[in-house]
Each structure stands twice: as C-alpha cells, then as structure tokens.
Amino acid sequence: MGVSEHLDTADGGPLRAAVIGCGAIAYEHLPYLTSSPDALLVGLCDRSRALAEAARNRFGAGTVYTDAEAMLAAERPDVVHVLTPPQTHDALVRQALAAGAHVVCEKPMTGTAAETAALIEAAAAAGRVLVESRNLLFNDPVIALLAMIAEGRLGTVRECDILLSLDFLAGPFGDRNLAGPGADLPAGAVHDFLPHLVYLFQALTGAETADAVHGELANRSGNARAGFDFLDALVMAGQVRGRLRIATDVEPSAFRVAVRGSEASVETDLYNPFMRFDGPPDTGKRAPIGQMRGGFALVRAGFANLRNKIGQHGTTHGLPRMLAATYAALRRGDPPPITPAEMLATARLTDEIVALGAGR
Amino acid sequence: MKVFVTGAGGFLGRAVVDAALAAGHEVLAMHRPASLPAPETQPAGVAVVAGDLRQRGAWEQAVGEAEAVIHCAAAASGDLPTQLAGTVLATENLLAALPARLARFVHVSSFSVYDFSAPGWSGRFDERTPLEPAPLRRDAYTQTKLQQEAMVRAACRETGRVLAIIRPGAIFGPGKDWDYGRAMRVGGLDLIFAPLSPMRLVHVANCAEALVAALTVPLGGEAVVNLVDDEQPTHWGFHYRAKRAGAPLGLGVPVPYLAVRAVGVAAWLASRLFFGGRARLPEWLDLPRQQVRWRGLSYRNDEAKRVLGWRPRVTLTEGIADTVRAARQSP
Incomplete structure (x- = not known):
C-alpha cells in the first residue's frame, strides 16, 4: 500500500501519532504533536511508566504504555516517533513499520550506513515513509x-x-x-x-x-x-x-x-545566531564599511537573541517546522522533506568520518 | 533497624546517616559511584552501597536487606528531563526494588509541593494547605517532587506499607546558606526582598533527626509532616544575624513585597503582550514563584512535634554560626 492509500484511511482528519521514548527529546516533539491540527497524539510509550506519565501530565494527551508492541496494536497510529536511544532504533522502527505506521526517527537513526540502508529498504517494502530527523535544516x-x-x-x-x-x-x-x-x-x-x-x-x-x-x-x-x-x-x-x-x-x-x-x-x-557577511560590495577599500555594517548587524542579533531566549525560541526551533513539513507531506502523499537518498548519503559520509577512529 | 538511605552523599543524606547511627540504627548508605567515600572514613555501622537510582543494578540487592528506607535522593537542579531522571525515574526504580518485608518508608518531600497562593489573610501554612493544583505554572522541581510524592504514596498504599512523608522547609546548615536571605547582590548592596517575611528554615541536623524519628514512632499507615525550626527569622533578620556572625555580606537593602509583586505583574504583562505568555522569567519576576519564596506566611511545626516527638535541637544562633564557620573554612 502506498503513502496516499494509507492516508485515505485517515479520512481527512489529523494523523494519529504515537511516541516511543519519553526522555528529553520527546519534550521537543510533543509541543507540535499536541498543538498541530495535523496530529492527534494517541500514545506515549516508555519503559518507565513514570516518565510516560510525566509526559502525559505535561502535554495533557495520549494513553500511557510501557510496551511498544501493545501501544501499536491498541492505538494503530499513522505516525510513530521513535525517540529512544540510538541502539534501540532498529527494532522499534521495524516494529512501527510492521504495524503500518510511518516513522519519524531521531538521529542518528542507526550506527552505520548499512543499517540505515536496511531500514530504508524495510520502509519501502512496507510502503511507509521513514524520516530521520534533521531539524537544524529548518532553523x-x-x-x-x-x-x-x-x-x-x-x-x-x-x-x-x-x-x-x-x-x-x-x-x-x-x-x-x-x-x-x-x-x-x-x-x-x-x-x-x-x-x-x-x-x-x-x-x-x-x-x-x-x-x-x-x-x-x-x-x-x-x-x-x-x-x-x-x-x-x-x-x-x-x-x-x-x-x-x-x-x-x-x-x-x-x-x-x-x-x-x-x-x-x-x-x-x-x-546565538548572527549573520556576518563578507563580500561585495563591501570589499577592498570598502571593507571598513562592511565591518561597520557587520557591527550593526551584530547588535541587532544581540537584541534578537535576548528576545529569543526570553521567548524560549531555542536551538530546536526548527523541529516543529520539520514535523509540520513531514506531516503535510504525509497528508498530501508528497515526498517527505527528508528523502531516503539524503538520509543514506548522510549515513555514508558519517561512516567515513567515524572510520577515523578505527583502531583507537 | 537496618536502614537504607538514598542520596547518602548529599547535603541532607550525610546528616541523616549521622543521625541514624546516633540513634543506634545500622545504615546502608547509597552513594553515587563517582563520589564514593573511602571505606576507612566510614564509621562502624555504615555500609556503603554504590549505585545510581536512575539505573537498576547491584544496589537493588542491598535494598532487599533493609527494614526501612529514608529516601533523600532527588535532583534539585537542572532542566526538566534532568530532574525527571534524577527524581521521578530514580524513585520509580527504588519503589520497584523494595522488598515485601520492608516495614516503613520515610520520604523526603518538600514545601515546594504546596499551593502558596492558597493560605488566606492569616497566612497560616500547615499540613492542611492544599497541594499545588497547577504544577505547570511552577518550576521543574515542584513538578517532579509532586509526581515523586504521588508515586511513593500510591506504591505504599498498594502494599500496605507504613509511610511517613516529611516536607522540610528550607534546609540550611554547613554547605547550604540560602544566600542568607538576600535575593540578589548589586555591587556592595544586598537586595532583600520581602524583608519581613519568615524564611521557613530548618537546620539540617534537626531535619535529619526528624527523619530518623519517623523510622520508629508509631504511625497509622500514612503520616504527613511539615518541618521547620522553632525560630523563624525574617529574610532581613537572617541576613542581619548572619552578617553579625561573620558572613561576607553587603549592606542589606529591603525591597517590600508589594514592590516585588508590582515588578512581577509588569513582567507578566510584558510576557502576555510580547511573548504570548511564554516568556521564561527568573524566579524574582515570575508571579507564582515569587509567592513561593517571598510571601509572608506563618509556618508551624506542631504536627511534627506531635507525630514524631521531635524537638529541634540546634538553635537558629547555633545554626547560623556553624553555617558561617563552614563557609569561611571552605576553600
């Protein structure tokens, strides 16, 4: 079954979302899942019932589970967010795919490109979308x-x-x-x-x-x-x-x-975002002008950062945008904002860098 | 009695171990692996248990030998996930490891679980004061301590275990001085907010003795007790007495509570107007947390004396003196 076929079953309403893993990163996903009209939070799963209940208490939605299989069977979510430690991702992503859900998985999805490729294949075979988080692209x-x-x-x-x-x-x-x-x-x-x-x-x-x-x-x-x-x-x-x-x-x-x-x-x-641009027209003899422009831009950035810190507009502010783009793509049956090819390319280059530590 | 003490390496836990030993108990003192005390420093009657409650491990076997638990461990700082792990997850693991034969659980809660807006004009604040009904308006500490207390209560009710919930006020003593009542320092000036509001202090040794008393006094199922010392100084009075005792403090400048609240209202309005109510405010600007720290309330220890037969041994003068002395001697 393809993505659009699956979404036909959503009947135009919000996508049923479930979260596996109620640690720190869940507190970045859950604000979107409990405020977006595109998502309906139905399940919260953690090996610790107390942590799952803490998340429910804070966000006021979702039935608490301590067993992922039980949650998938009971809630039949459209989208599962896998937010557990990386070494647990593989099994949980496969469980969610097997239950017919699309998956948003925190990075790193796996420890190697081969494992990433295998999960991408599993998602394709299941006709489901698999997205590895890359929230900073949306900052x-x-x-x-x-x-x-x-x-x-x-x-x-x-x-x-x-x-x-x-x-x-x-x-x-x-x-x-x-x-x-x-x-x-x-x-x-x-x-x-x-x-x-x-x-x-x-x-x-x-x-x-x-x-x-x-x-x-x-x-x-x-x-x-x-x-x-x-x-x-x-x-x-x-x-x-x-x-x-x-x-x-x-x-x-x-x-x-x-x-x-x-x-x-x-x-x-x-x-602490700022933007320093060095280039035309303020180059050569005009370079000091560019530096002065840069100074003013830095002052503006300081005020903006102060406002952002008070307003809790932090480094993860791109995450809800990424989730909004993902959910919108799922609803329309469009390709996700992060494609399997991009995920695989990142995993392969990561492998090459990780190889620098070989033998240590 | 063989007593398992969590957080035994902490400010309160160390005093609890001393008090339990002094009362003739055998102590299983749980310390985190990265800060284990040297065995030769431990007195007879204390067995060190290495472990971290956030993870299950060999410490669970030691709990299995205990007849009672004094649960001091909690994360008092850090962001919400940090405090959830150090307080809520840790307590969940501890409760799961308790042996069926464990006779009594003494839980260290906190005044922070209360609703500080609830007391009327009299300002009477005691065990009947309601718990905070809207934890999300408070900080991570209140949220996690409330959940922790609820978990402990549910587990003890389920197993029919005797439970003493002890809610201490501001525990002070060597290593913890609450900034001697000042809210902030500006140059050489110490701003003292709500100078006439009482501070709800309890000396760490007095607190530890109350917790140890809770191990053995007759209790019918569940008891909840607030702990404060007999003498409650105001913020200004604490600052004045600590300065006289030699604490390196500046000139105390009182800032009336009404002025603090007025600034809080202004911050609240600014948050609503410019940040959709989502502004992250420091304690001194945040209306609900202002109340917790600076509202003038009347704290009582009648119930602690009645239930635990407890009498605060260390006076305020002695407590200030040993706190200041310890601070001067620390590097």
Whole structure:
C-alpha cells in the first residue's frame, strides 16, 4: 500500500501519532504533536511508566504504555516517533513499520550506513515513509544561509567549516555515575551529534560524497563513558573542502557555521545566531564599511537573541517546522522533506568520518 | 533497624546517616559511584552501597536487606528531563526494588509541593494547605517532587506499607546558606526582598533527626509532616544575624513585597503582550514563584512535634554560626 492509500484511511482528519521514548527529546516533539491540527497524539510509550506519565501530565494527551508492541496494536497510529536511544532504533522502527505506521526517527537513526540502508529498504517494502530527523535544516540561520547560497551571493561554494563546542560530558554522555556507554554508537558521544554536522555540510555545499576524509576522532577527556569526545575532520569533495569539528574542552558553547564561496563568505552560529557577511560590495577599500555594517548587524542579533531566549525560541526551533513539513507531506502523499537518498548519503559520509577512529 | 538511605552523599543524606547511627540504627548508605567515600572514613555501622537510582543494578540487592528506607535522593537542579531522571525515574526504580518485608518508608518531600497562593489573610501554612493544583505554572522541581510524592504514596498504599512523608522547609546548615536571605547582590548592596517575611528554615541536623524519628514512632499507615525550626527569622533578620556572625555580606537593602509583586505583574504583562505568555522569567519576576519564596506566611511545626516527638535541637544562633564557620573554612 502506498503513502496516499494509507492516508485515505485517515479520512481527512489529523494523523494519529504515537511516541516511543519519553526522555528529553520527546519534550521537543510533543509541543507540535499536541498543538498541530495535523496530529492527534494517541500514545506515549516508555519503559518507565513514570516518565510516560510525566509526559502525559505535561502535554495533557495520549494513553500511557510501557510496551511498544501493545501501544501499536491498541492505538494503530499513522505516525510513530521513535525517540529512544540510538541502539534501540532498529527494532522499534521495524516494529512501527510492521504495524503500518510511518516513522519519524531521531538521529542518528542507526550506527552505520548499512543499517540505515536496511531500514530504508524495510520502509519501502512496507510502503511507509521513514524520516530521520534533521531539524537544524529548518532553523532560521540555516534557512537564511541556504537562501543566500541559492541566490548566488556567495558565488560557488568552496569551503564549509562547522564547529560544535559543547560540554556534553557534563550530561548523560559523560556521567560517570551511570554504567555502560553514554552513547552506544561506533563513535560514542561524538556520533550522537555528528549527523547534524554532516547533513549541514551536505546541504550547504551540495557535496554528497567525499573523495577523502582526514583528521582525528579521539577521546581527549579520558572519560571512557563518552567513547569519543573529540573530532577534527577535513572532508575533501571535489572543489569543496569541509572542516567538521566537535570539542568538549573549549568555551563558550557554540555551533559555528562558516561558508566561503568564490564571491563572498558568511558565518553564523546556531546557538546565538548572527549573520556576518563578507563580500561585495563591501570589499577592498570598502571593507571598513562592511565591518561597520557587520557591527550593526551584530547588535541587532544581540537584541534578537535576548528576545529569543526570553521567548524560549531555542536551538530546536526548527523541529516543529520539520514535523509540520513531514506531516503535510504525509497528508498530501508528497515526498517527505527528508528523502531516503539524503538520509543514506548522510549515513555514508558519517561512516567515513567515524572510520577515523578505527583502531583507537 | 537496618536502614537504607538514598542520596547518602548529599547535603541532607550525610546528616541523616549521622543521625541514624546516633540513634543506634545500622545504615546502608547509597552513594553515587563517582563520589564514593573511602571505606576507612566510614564509621562502624555504615555500609556503603554504590549505585545510581536512575539505573537498576547491584544496589537493588542491598535494598532487599533493609527494614526501612529514608529516601533523600532527588535532583534539585537542572532542566526538566534532568530532574525527571534524577527524581521521578530514580524513585520509580527504588519503589520497584523494595522488598515485601520492608516495614516503613520515610520520604523526603518538600514545601515546594504546596499551593502558596492558597493560605488566606492569616497566612497560616500547615499540613492542611492544599497541594499545588497547577504544577505547570511552577518550576521543574515542584513538578517532579509532586509526581515523586504521588508515586511513593500510591506504591505504599498498594502494599500496605507504613509511610511517613516529611516536607522540610528550607534546609540550611554547613554547605547550604540560602544566600542568607538576600535575593540578589548589586555591587556592595544586598537586595532583600520581602524583608519581613519568615524564611521557613530548618537546620539540617534537626531535619535529619526528624527523619530518623519517623523510622520508629508509631504511625497509622500514612503520616504527613511539615518541618521547620522553632525560630523563624525574617529574610532581613537572617541576613542581619548572619552578617553579625561573620558572613561576607553587603549592606542589606529591603525591597517590600508589594514592590516585588508590582515588578512581577509588569513582567507578566510584558510576557502576555510580547511573548504570548511564554516568556521564561527568573524566579524574582515570575508571579507564582515569587509567592513561593517571598510571601509572608506563618509556618508551624506542631504536627511534627506531635507525630514524631521531635524537638529541634540546634538553635537558629547555633545554626547560623556553624553555617558561617563552614563557609569561611571552605576553600
């Protein structure tokens, strides 16, 4: 059965949505699911009944389950959001597909491209849509960057530097009180964030594959629970160069994205967004004018960020937009905003970067 | 009695272990693996149990040996998911591990579960004060402590286990000073909001002794008890006395409660007008949380004395002195 056939059964009403996993990321999905006319939250599932009940108490909807199979059988959801730790995704995604549901899965969907390919095949065989979250593509500064690139303001994109500096060891990924790995993935804690950097690089440069990947994937803190906590990767893709970095030992927290093209360069930050554009007409002798413009733009960004922090417009503000686009596509029977080919390309490049840690 | 103490490495937990030992109990003290005390530092009668309640593990066997539990562990800070894990999930795991023979559960709740807008003009605040009916208007701590208490109550009712719910006020002592009553520091000035409102203090040693008393006093099924010391200083009085005791404090500047509320109303209006009511406000600007911290209420400890036979041993003067002394000695 195809997507549109399946949606005929939705009878024009909202799609029945269910969530598996009621941890931190669920609190980013649930506001959309409980406020959009396109979604009706019917089920909340977590191995911890208390956490599932906490989510229901907060969002006021959904029947609580501790067993995914039981929820799928009882609620027959149209869409299942798999929001559990990555090592559990494969089995849960397959369960949801087998129950006839479309699936939105948090990133990383799997630990390897081969596993991603297998899940994509499973979804195709079931005639269901499978979407791996890439919410940052829907954030304001990324949308602005993509628009600048599409308009040709940068010329031909040559370089893309992305730096994520975040002390994630202070959270569950590095919590030495907890047993087992913080992230049960080939590249440990780094792997949990890496897909963001990879899909941003691919979207901003248009490069899907790499000719070569150089660099270092390491554990610099000595915290074994993290697995890997440091990445500095140089990605060569035709005329495009990319540098992707993840570090826990530098301050302040930042998610810097710089794109340089044959005509101009632009830099932003996804945690405290600003937009610094260096290019025509303010180049050469007019460069000081450009710097002054940049200064005013920075002041405006400061006020906007202050307003955003008070108004709780945070780094995950793209997630409800991504979900809205996904649900709209499901209702219309259109291709989803994140395609299987894009998911697979991201997983393959991620594999190449993760290989930097081989043997460590 | 063999007593399992959760959060034994924490501010309150350490005092509870001492008080339980002093009362002649055998203690199974649960510490997180990353901060285990050296065995040689532990007195006879204390067995250290390594574990984290957020995960099931070998600690469950130790709980199985206990005759009673004093549940101090909770996440007092962090975002909602952090507090859900450290308070709600942790308690769920603990309750699942309790042996059928466990005679008594002493639960450390909090004043934060109450509705601070409920008391009338008299300001009388006691065990009959209603619980917060709209937790979402409060912070993550209130939300998780309310759910935690409800879970404990449901589990004990289901198993017929005797339950003592102890709701302490602001626990103070060496390592925890509540900023000596000031709301914020501006240069050399200490702004003291609601200077004449009582602070609902309870010294950590007094609190621990009440919790240990709850292990053995006769209780019929379930008891709920608020804990505050006999002497309740105002915010201004606490600041003044701590400064006299040597605390490094600035000049206290009183800010009347009505002025605090007026600023809160302005912030509420701004939130409604410019942020659709979704503005994230600090405690001092947020109307419901302003009430919790600064509303002038009359706190009582009659029930604690009646039910637990408890008498606060450490006086306010002694408590301030040891708190200030500890702060001066810490690096």
